[in-house]
Amino acid sequence: MYKKLKILDKYILKQVLETFLISLVIFTSIIFATDAFITIVKQITNYGIPLQIAAMLVMLKLPTMLVLTIPMGILLATIMTVNRMNTSQEITILRACGVGIDRIAKPIMICATIAALVGFTVNEIIAPAASQQAKTLTIWAIMQKNVPNGKRNFIFKEMKNNNLNRFFHIASVEKNQLHNITVLDLSRKNTIQVVYAKKGDTTAEGWLLDNGVVYTISTTGKVLNTAVFDTMNFDNTSEAVQRITEISETELNYFELKNHIKTERQNIDKNIEQFKKLSNPLKPINVEAKKKEIYNQLLEFEILMNEKISLPFTAIVFALIAIPLAITGPRARFNRGLLFSIVVLFLFYILRALSISLGQGHIISPIIAAWLPNIILLTLGYYMYRKKAYHI
Numbered sequence: 001m002y003k004k005l006k007i008l009d010k011y012i013l014k015q016v017l018e019t020f021l022i023s024l025v026i027f028t029s030i031i032f033a034t035d036a037f038i039t040i041v042k043q044i045t046n047y048g049i050p051l052q053i054a055a056m057l058v059m060l061k062l063p064t065m066l067v068l069t070i071p072m073g074i075l076l077a078t079i080m081t082v083n084r085m086n087t088s089q090e091i092t093i094l095r096a097c098g099v100g101i102d103r104i105a106k107p108i109m110i111c112a113t114i115a116a117l118v119g120f121t122v123n124e125i126i127a128p129a130a131s132q133q134a135k136t137l138t139i140w141a142i143m144q145k146n147v148p149n150g151k152r153n154f155i156f157k158e159m160k161n162n163n164l165n166r167f168f169h170i171a172s173v174e175k176n177q178l179h180n181i182t183v184l185d186l187s188r189k190n191t192i193q194v195v196y197a198k199k200g201d202t203t204a205e206g207w208l209l210d211n212g213v214v215y216t217i218s219t220t221g222k223v224l225n226t227a228v229f230d231t232m233n234f235d236n237t238s239e240a241v242q243r244i245t246e247i248s249e250t251e252l253n254y255f256e257l258k259n260h261i262k263t264e265r266q267n268i269d270k271n272i273e274q275f276k277k278l279s280n281p282l283k284p285i286n287v288e289a290k291k292k293e294i295y296n297q298l299l300e301f302e303i304l305m306n307e308k309i310s311l312p313f314t315a316i317v318f319a320l321i322a323i324p325l326a327i328t329g330p331r332a333r334f335n336r337g338l339l340f341s342i343v344v345l346f347l348f349y350i351l352r353a354l355s356i357s358l359g360q361g362h363i364i365s366p367i368i369a370a371w372l373p374n375i376i377l378l379t380l381g382y383y384m385y386r387k388k389a390y391h392i
Contacts, residue, residue: 008103008104009107012081012107013107016078016107016108017077019080019081020074020077020111021073023072023073024066024070024072024073027073028069031068060130063122063127063130064127064130064131066119067119067122067123067127067312070115070116070118070312070315071115071116071119071312071315071317072318072345073115074111074112074115074315074319075318075319075341076338078108078319078323079325079340080326080338081108082104082108082323082326083326083327083340085104086326086327086328087328100389101323101327101388101389104323105323105385105389108319109316109319111319112315112316112319115315116312116314116315116316117312118312119311119312120312123253123308124253124254124308128256131251132251152172152173153171153172154169155167155169155170164186166183166184166185166186166187167186178199178201179199181197181200181207182194182195182196183196190218191216191217191219192217192218192219193214193215193216194214194217196213196214196215197210197211198210199211208231208232209229209233211229211230212228213226213227214226214232254305254308254309257305257308261302261305264294264298268291268294268295299362299366302367303356303359303369305370306366306367306369306370306371307370309370310370310371310373317378317381318348320378320381320382321344321377321378321380321381321384321385322341322344324387324388325384327388347377351377352373355368355369355372356369358372
């Protein structure tokens with residue numbers, strides 16, 4: 001009997017893992033396809049990053065996507081596997097032989113626990129490293145402004161606050177050298193600057209332009225100044241690099257984010273004083289309003305910090321609720337796995353949106369806001385599981 005039970009474990013695990021891998025690919029592909037396309041377009045149009053580099057940047061976002069898709073994969077794999085065993089009467093036969101639902105669920109729950117640990121590891125170690133690598137690659141790409149050889153009439157734009165900041169035009173690129181470069185710079189107040197150079201090279205610091213001229217024009221169209229140059233280092237990406245290198249709190253791991261929140265709470269008064277110094281004396285800042293804004297931001301970070309544990313744990317919750325959902329009555333003649341998966345996912349994300357809103361509204365604590373969907377589904381799943389496992 002012991003050997004038969006070991007075979008049962010292998011049998012169930014084989015089906016769960018096969019379905020899990022397929023589900024993981026499907027869910028990741030769906031999220032990847034929608035998010036990746038938008039990202040590639042933004043990288044190309046805003047910064048002039050080549051298609052190949054933009055595609056690599058999107059690939060580096062995969063670890064972040066896996067944190068969401070691993071629980072989805074466990075949910076669908078569990079429901080599909082158990083529901084198939086149920087409709088083919090395998091569970092009925094096993095129960096008749098004295099093998100209970102607890103024994104059938106054991107390998108599935110172990111698999112879900114491992115998936116949760118993998119999700120947490122990816123979220124804590126791999127995702128932040130991939131995000132930093134993506135930033136490094138982005139900075140390198142926009143500093144180099146790699147325009148493919150043979151490309152003609154290549155243009156790209158730099159945007160700031162949804163407004164055109166600078167416009168670049170390269171007539172042609174031959175042997176990695178730019179020819180006939182024109183830059184329209186709208187970043188200065190009350191003046192427009194036009195830079196033209198016959199040729200140029202890309203370096204890690206920006207562009208090295210040769211044999212060119214700079215026109216400074218007023219907003220009324222009057223030429224204010226004309227300067228001719230033989231060689232000029234043109235920093236074409238300083239503002240873009242500054243925006244990209246800013247570390248987002250969403251890119252920190254659990255412990256880094258915890259320390260960040262602690263430090264920010266200790267420095268609230270110091271930060272308020274700094275804001276006072278930088279503010280316009282004729283229009284001083286509202287101290288209470290600024291403090292409220294800082295506290296609200298820290299509250300969001302606390303919810304995010306707790307979600308770094310609660311989201312991977314969702315894999316275990318999904319497995320627990322999927323098992324009783326998959327064991328349907330004897331009259332069910334088709335696999336309802338996909339339908340049940342959609343319902344559970346929809347319920348989870350509705351509860352998540354609601355709990356985060358309640359947390360941000362100071363109605364519930366950040367830790368409850370992060371864990372509330374899991375608590376509700378875990379309670380519901382446990383009740384359904386007990387009913388299916390111990391009531392024939």
